[in-house]
Amino acid sequence: MFDQLKAQPQDKILQLIAMFRDDPRTTKIDLGVGVYKDATGLTPVMRAVKAAEKKLWETETTKTYTGLAGEPAYNAALSAMILGDAVPTDRLASIATPGGTGAIRQALELIRLATPTATVWISNPTWPNHPSIIKFLGMNMAEYRYFDAATRGVDFVGLMEDLAKVKSGDVVLLHGCCHNPTGANLDGAQWDQVITLLAQRGAIPLVDLAYQGFGDGLTEDAAATRKIAAAFPEVLIAASCSKNFGIYRERTGILIGIGAAAGKGVLQGNLNFLNRQNFSFPPDHGARLVTMILEDAALKADWMAELEEVRLNMLTLRQSLADELRKATNSDRFDFVASHRGMFSRLGLTEAQVNTLREDHAIYMVGDSRINIAGLNARTVPILAAAIAQVAG
16 A cells, blocks of 8 residues: 555755754754744743643643533633624634644635535735645635735735636635735735625635734734624634744644524534544643633733734844845845734745855745744844845845
8 A cells, every 4th residue: 555655745844944953054044944933042932821831730630632622711712812802702613723724724624515616715925735735635726916026015906806806605815914925914905905805706715813913913913804704704714823822832723613693503513523523622732721821811911911022023123134134235125024024024035046045154944035034133134134135146
């Protein structure tokens, strides 16, 4: 049997991680892997998470299974953080999932279960796991233009032209905030136009919300998702706690389905069914920590304060890099870095230039020139700027 298997293409980011690890140069800089790092290069455990873990260790009495959908308290607390009061709770069904990737997978499984002929529209570019999972599931897929390579902003005209081709019942995957990999985001007025168009087309939005709190603020980053949730009869939202709670390895996510109140039981039953087929009961440790933090006023306040420190640090790094690049290149061609939001920006370098940065300067980034802003610090910002100026001419 195994001799019939074919080698699978390597994940480019995981390949990059291995290359960085094996590079003996002490000056190497990792801007590829998508995790937050502090000024020392550490991905720290947040203070509130530490406190919640200590409390959990002292009070937890069992490690028995949780429910198929996860703990109701977790689903309710995280849904409230994401949606506020945008949608009545009697329209919400939800399941805990192994991270945001698990939520995306379950959302696509649900779509295939309900309407196997539906086309899933994804932005060009998007997070590589989106098309990978869609193709693996054998689903129909189409792309809509998103990134303007000239301005390094959103190609809004192209985006609207492509989304006008969406058919009723198609699913449109939208990044709720902090677009990955570009860092370029729609503004409020543009979101309104997209929502109006997709509602007219009869589309079903699937929102990927992986970075709430990393862009403009915890509430501000949920604004588009809340508008979408309130505007459509059916919506899917896949969210992750990896970044904003810093619990990457705990694999903590949620899939929220919004539909008619009368159909909530069937929707919830199908979500539960999918969890059962794929992994039975979802992991609970990270979900329990998130619940404890969101339900405890002091822990929540401390978590929000530290999350804001993280967000502001990334904004500072963005502005510093834009300033250093302006000085190093004697031009404003990289000023867009300061206006992007979230962990990532796509710099617009060629693959050959990216390779030169890696080979000659020990600076690692994804081949499309996506960089993780949070991989920088005050010492490495000018080093990166000087290297980019040298290879970009």
